[in-house]
Amino acid sequence: MSRRTPARRGTDGGPARAVAPAPTRRAGRPATPPRQARGRAARSGQPAPRWRRATLSVRRVPLAAWLCALVACVNAAGWSLITPPFQAPDEQAHFAYVEQLARNGRLPTSSTQEFAPDELVALDDLEVSRVSLQPQNRTIASEARQRKLERDLARAAASASPDRGAAGVAAAQPPLYYALAAIPYALGASGGVLDQLALMRLLSALMCGITALFVFLFVREALPAVPRAWAVAGLGAAFMPALASISGAVNPDAMLCAVSAAIFSCFARGFRRGLTPRLAAAIGVLSAVGLLTKLNFLGLMPGVAVGLVLLAGRTSRALGPRAAARAAAPALAIAVLPACVYVLANLLSHHRALGIAGGVFAVTVGHRSIPGELSYIWQLYLPRLPGMHVDFADISPLRDLWFNGLVGDYGFEDTFFPRWVDNLALIPVLAIAALALREVFLHRPALIRRVGELVTYLALTVGLLILIGASSYLSFPSEAAAFPEPRYLLPLIPLFGIALALAARGAGRRWGPAVGALIVVLFFAHNLFSQLQVIARYYG
Amino acid sequence: MPGARVGLAVGLALSAVAAAIVLSSSPPVLAGTNGVIPVPYPPLTSVPGGGGGCQADEAVPGGTSAVRLSLEASAGPRVSVAVWVGGRAIARGVSAQGWLGRVVTVPIVPLVRTVHHATVCFSFAGAEERVSLLGVRTPPRSAARSSTRTLPGRIAVEYLRPGSSSWWSLAPSVARRMGLGRAWAGTWVAAMVALLMATGIVLASWLTLRESR
Numbered sequence: 001m002s003r004r005t006p007a008r009r010g011t012d013g014g015p016a017r018a019v020a021p022a023p024t025r026r027a028g029r030p031a032t033p034p035r036q037a038r039g040r041a042a043r044s045g046q047p048a049p050r051w052r053r054a055t056l057s058v059r060r061v062p063l064a065a066w067l068c069a070l071v072a073c074v075n076a077a078g079w080s081l082i083t084p085p086f087q088a089p090d091e092q093a094h095f096a097y098v099e100q101l102a103r104n105g106r107l108p109t110s111s112t113q114e115f116a117p118d119e120l121v122a123l124d125d126l127e128v129s130r131v132s133l134q135p136q137n138r139t140i141a142s143e144a145r146q147r148k149l150e151r152d153l154a155r156a157a158a159s160a161s162p163d164r165g166a167a168g169v170a171a172a173q174p175p176l177y178y179a180l181a182a183i184p185y186a187l188g189a190s191g192g193v194l195d196q197l198a199l200m201r202l203l204s205a206l207m208c209g210i211t212a213l214f215v216f217l218f219v220r221e222a223l224p225a226v227p228r229a230w231a232v233a234g235l236g237a238a239f240m241p242a243l244a245s246i247s248g249a250v251n252p253d254a255m256l257c258a259v260s261a262a263i264f265s266c267f268a269r270g271f272r273r274g275l276t277p278r279l280a281a282a283i284g285v286l287s288a289v290g291l292l293t294k295l296n297f298l299g300l301m302p303g304v305a306v307g308l309v310l311l312a313g314r315t316s317r318a319l320g321p322r323a324a325a326r327a328a329a330p331a332l333a334i335a336v337l338p339a340c341v342y343v344l345a346n347l348l349s350h351h352r353a354l355g356i357a358g359g360v361f362a363v364t365v366g367h368r369s370i371p372g373e374l375s376y377i378w379q380l381y382l383p384r385l386p387g388m389h390v391d392f393a394d395i396s397p398l399r400d401l402w403f404n405g406l407v408g409d410y411g412f413e414d415t416f417f418p419r420w421v422d423n424l425a426l427i428p429v430l431a432i433a434a435l436a437l438r439e440v441f442l443h444r445p446a447l448i449r450r451v452g453e454l455v456t457y458l459a460l461t462v463g464l465l466i467l468i469g470a471s472s473y474l475s476f477p478s479e480a481a482a483f484p485e486p487r488y489l490l491p492l493i494p495l496f497g498i499a500l501a502l503a504a505r506g507a508g509r510r511w512g513p514a515v516g517a518l519i520v521v522l523f524f525a526h527n528l529f530s531q532l533q534v535i536a537r538y539y540g
Numbered sequence: 541m542p543g544a545r546v547g548l549a550v551g552l553a554l555s556a557v558a559a560a561i562v563l564s565s566s567p568p569v570l571a572g573t574n575g576v577i578p579v580p581y582p583p584l585t586s587v588p589g590g591g592g593g594c595q596a597d598e599a600v601p602g603g604t605s606a607v608r609l610s611l612e613a614s615a616g617p618r619v620s621v622a623v624w625v626g627g628r629a630i631a632r633g634v635s636a637q638g639w640l641g642r643v644v645t646v647p648i649v650p651l652v653r654t655v656h657h658a659t660v661c662f663s664f665a666g667a668e669e670r671v672s673l674l675g676v677r678t679p680p681r682s683a684a685r686s687s688t689r690t691l692p693g694r695i696a697v698e699y700l701r702p703g704s705s706s707w708w709s710l711a712p713s714v715a716r717r718m719g720l721g722r723a724w725a726g727t728w729v730a731a732m733v734a735l736l737m738a739t740g741i742v743l744a745s746w747l748t749l750r751e752s753r
Contacts, residue, residue, distance in 0.1 A: 067747045071740050078736035081729050084721060126721050133580075133642045136570075136608060136698060139721055146720045194723035231751040235744050393589060393666040394617040400638025401615060414641040480669035481615035513752035514547035520748050521551025524741050528559065531737070539717040540567050540710065 065216040068234030072212035072247075075238055075527060076205035079248025082531055084139045084538050085197050086128045087411050088249030089485070093168030094178070095119060095197060095250050100167055102182040107175055108167035115166055118156035122193045125149040131538070132412040139538050153192045170252075176292035177252035197250060204254035208247030211254075212238040214261035215497040221268035222453075222498060229504040232516040233497030237261075239523035240496070241530035245410050246487045252294040253487050259290040260300060260491035264460070267307045271453040274318070275311040280327045283308065284334030291339040296488060299467030301335075303460030308332065310452040376476060377469030380484060392480060403429075405486030408530055413485055415537040417529075428522055432503040435515065439506030461492055544752035548745055566703035567710070571601040576675050578610040578696040580642055583672035585692055589617050592663030593673070594624075595684035595694060600631075602654040603701040607633065608645045609662055610674035610696035615639075618665035621646040625658045637665065642674060645700070660697060 086092045096115040100108045103116070115123075123129070125148060131137045140146065170178075184199035216234030223229060237243060247254040263286045270279050287304050290297035308328050316324035375388045380397050384390065395401070407425045408417040440447065447454065468488050472481060500519055507515035574595075587593065600607075600623055607621050616639040623631040633648035646662075664671055673684075675695035684691045707714075715730035722729055 064747060064751055067743060071743050071747075074736050074743070075740045078733050078740070081733050081736070082718075129580075133612075134578075135641065136643060139717065141717050141720065143720075146725055149721060150725075188723075191723060194721075198723040228751045231747055235747065239740070239744070391668055392615070393668055394664075395615055395638045397615075400636075404638060409640075412641075419636040477668045478670065479614040484615075511543065514543035516752060517544040517547030517748050518551050520744055521548060521555060524744060525551070525555040525558065527740075528555065528737065529562070531733070532559070532562065535714060535718065536567060536707070539714045540707075 061213070061217070062220075062230075064231045065213050065220075065234060068216045068231060068238050069209035069213040071235060072238035072244070073205050073209035075244045076208035076247040076254075077202060078531065079241075079244045080198070080201035080205055081248075082534050083245065083248055083411065084131070085126055085194055086123060087132060087139075087538065088246065088251060089412060089487070090169050091197075091250050092119065092123055092128065093170040094181075094252065095193075095200070097167035097170040097173070097175075097178045098181045098185050098200065098250070100165060101175060101178050102185045104165070106165070108171040109165035111168060111171040112164075112166045113168050114164045115168070116164070117159060118153060118193050121152045121156040122149070125152050133414045135414055135537055138540070153194065157192050173252060173294055174292045176289060177255045177294070180255070181250060200250045201248055204247045204249060204251060207254040207258045208238075208244060210258040211243065211247070211261045211493060214258065214265045215494050218261060218265040218268050218494040219497050219501045221265060221272050223501050223505065224272070226501070226505045226512070228513060228516055229501035232504040232519050233501040235520045236500040236523050237493055237497050239520070239527040240493070241527045242406050242409070242486055243490055243493060244527060245530070245534070246490065253296075253490060256290065256294045256296060257490045257493055259286055259293055259297070260460075261494050262286050263290065263300070263304065264457070264494035267311075267453070267456055270307070270311045271450065271456070275308075275315045275324075275327045277327050277330065280308070280311075280331035281334060284331035287331070287335030288338040291335070296464070296467060296491070299464035300460050300491060302463040303456060303458075304335070305332075306459040307456035310456060314452070373470065373473050376473045377466060380469045380472065380481075381465055391476070395480075397481065397484065401481055401484050402486060402489065406489070407526075408533060409486055410530060410534045411537065415534055417533060421529075425526075432499065432519065435504075435506035436499045436502035437506075439502045442506075457495060461495065464489075464491060544749055548748060552741075552745070563707040563711075566706055568606060568700040569703040571604050571699045571701040572599065573699070574598055574694070574697045576610075576694050576696040578642070578674035579676060580612070580674055583612060584675045584677065584695060586670040586672045587664075587686055589664050589669055589671060590666040591671070591686055592620075592661065593684050593686040593691060593695075594659050594661040595697065596657070596659045597682065598623075598658045598660045598697060599656045600651055600654065600658050600660070601699050601701065602651055604631075604648065604699040605650040605702055606645050606647045606700040607660065608643050608698040608700060610642060611644050611662075612642045612672040612674055613639070613669055615669060616644060616664075616671060617669075619644050619646055620663045620665070621648060622661045623648065623651070623655070623658050624661060625655050630655065630658075643698075650701070 086095070092113075092115065096119060097108055099116050099119060100106065125145070126140060127137070131139060140149070181200045181203055184203050185196045188196035188199040212234050215237040216230050219233040220227075220230045243257060247257070263283060266279060266283045266286065270283070283304065287297075287301065290300065308331055312324040312328035315327055372389065376391050378385070379388065379391045381402070382398070384392075403425075404416070404422045405413075407422050408415075410416070468484055472484050504512055504516035504519060607623075609619065609621070611619070616635075616637065618637040619635040621633050621635075622629045631648040631651055633646045635644050635646040673691065673695045675684075675693050677693040680690045683693050684695055715727045718733070719726045719729045
């Protein structure tokens with residue numbers, strides 16, 4: 001019995017090809033190594049060294065993808081200047097975490113707001129608590145206030161700061177993003193809190209670029225047939241104001257989005273080209289990084305597991321179970337090990353082992369009913385079914401929280417467009433959805449061939465939605481929607497990129513380029529007006 | 541390529557026209573307040589999502605086109621506001637639902653003249669979540685009332701009217717304010733934001749045209 005070759009998917013997951021289809025010239029470099037490098041490797045009879053392979057992998061990324069990343073970085077850097085210091089969600093807590101980690105080399109031990117004196121001085125002089133959540137109040141407006149701020153910050157920097165170990169709501173989060181942010185924190189140490197904050201925000205902006213890059217690469221792998229649609233997806237992500245605004249602030253969501261986009265990209269590659277040990281290891285490393293970035297990544301883990309099992313199953317059918325186990329097992333081991341270390345460290349430092357997730361489990365097994373929780377989670381995303389308790393009497397969460405929130409919800413979630421803008425936004429969104437659905441309908445046989453891949457993306461999505469819903473249920477009904485902030489959906493941004501690419505492709509050969517250009521301009525305009533809205537709210 | 545060029549040109553032209561229209565409009569300005577400075581913690585009280593209340597002795601300035609109430613919720617219900625004088629409602633309005641924050645702004649039919657000793661009533665369309673009222677504690681005689689009881693104090697109310705200065709004319713003061721409270725203070729912040737915006741659209745336009753060839 002002959003052994004079958006590994007399944008390789010061609011365009012739209014079609015019949016097998018011997019090698020992956022090379023992208024067109026305009027889309028960038030070919031998928032195979034450059035001839036010169038291949039020649040050298042063949043002449044020597046040795047595989048290329050690891051560093052050279054890594055360099056070649058980076059050089060194979062098309063110029064268009066790098067440009068999408070650059071646009072995203074530039075845009076997020078703009079947002080970092082527009083958003084006043086500490087006026088992004090929980091930014092003071094995230095800053096305090098970094099400060100604690102950088103100054104004392106230890107994880108935070110308290111979730112109180114007893115931050116370091118220099119941060120408290122900045123919060124006080126900038127009147128952060130007066131401005132946040134109260135759009136009638138603006139930022140400081142006089143040179144005298146500016147001078148007082150500078151004077152007080154200089155005095156606070158000179159004084160010794162006691163180790164209080166407080167990081168507010170961020171205290172329970174894993175440390176990786178904060179450890180990276182400690183680098184710009186250290187670079188700005190001579191300038192004080194505001195310099196450090198500005199530099200840390202630029203780190204988040206860099207991560208926005210990585211997100212856009214991987215959205216491009218994900219769409220390139222998932223929809224290889226129409227290269228012009230890849231840039232539409234990449235630029236759509238780059239200009240998406242919800243992503244750019246959170247990436248213009250100190251917030252681990254920026255890194256979570258980048259990691260999530262990279263994982264989506266790896267799965268698309270795996271389902272198209274087959275699971276290799278290197279790819280499996282990359283998924284494992286990314287999962288470990290995700291788990292160490294933000295607890296919300298736990299919502300993506302079931303999807304990662306489903307994807308690895310499905311990819312391993314395909315490898316097993318093609319190459320046998322040993323090859324499948326050799327490919328997939330390291331991924332799971334790499335993914336779980338750092339998380340175990342983190343949980344252990346958390347337990348040893350008297351934290352709840354899984355932070356928010358730990359609370360979810362506690363409530364689930366506590367006084368609340370599981371059917372009640374499931375009903376709440378359902379209603380958070382979908383229309384209520386007959387027989388369900390009315391958890392949202394006067395609002396439609398899908399429309400009022402998620403859709404309107406993604407149209408515009410900035411600052412401390414207290415800056416948004418007038419209602420008519422949300423209504424107007426329905427028109428382009430429905431048009432994009434119609435074009436994307438048309439494309440899906442026209443290529444429905446390809447969907448059946450790619451059911452495993454779709455199940456993986458669905459599992460990633462559902463896992464995250466359930467985590468958000470379960471976390472929000474913790475404070476229900478005293479707060480109907482404490483946790484469902486649109487930014488928590490941003491790890492699913494690669495799927496948003498796919499929708500844009502499908503829409504550009506669904507417009508057909510004749511209108512596709514014009515529609516693609518219009519989609520890019522639409523997101524640029526959305527971004528521009530969102531920035532103006534934030535400027536008007538804080539400085540108007 | 542021509543399709544992409546046309547799409548890009550049309551889209552950018554429409555965006556520029558929309559931006560010009562928006563910047564030519566005037567932001568609403570504060571016409572008056574009831575003098576109550578809200579205290580967020582602890583809130584005055586909280587009422588059920590289907591409740592409401594009334595507050596007497598309000599002076600509503602002429603020209604008021606929106607009423608801003610200090611309420612707090614995570615997914616606030618629709619808020620209806622009515623201004624009553626002498627047993628007659630002289631202005632009404634309804635907010636959108638799903639709001640978050642410590643204020644909700646309710647547009648009303650603009651008032652022609654200032655009215656004194658008005659009663660401002662608010663009611664919620666119904667929600668599972670309770671709505672917190674933010675204000676200050678007062679003696680029961682001057683406190684707001686819900687349908688069933690006297691509340692512990694008065695809530696903060698602000699009255700807004702359309703402004704007369706366009707965003708264009710406000711641009712210098714906005715740019716100056718953007719430069720304050722920063723690591724490197726100065727109006728260069730506004731210029732840098734504009735430069736970054738322009739860089740983004742130039743790069744994106746070039747890439748869109750390049751990729752659609």
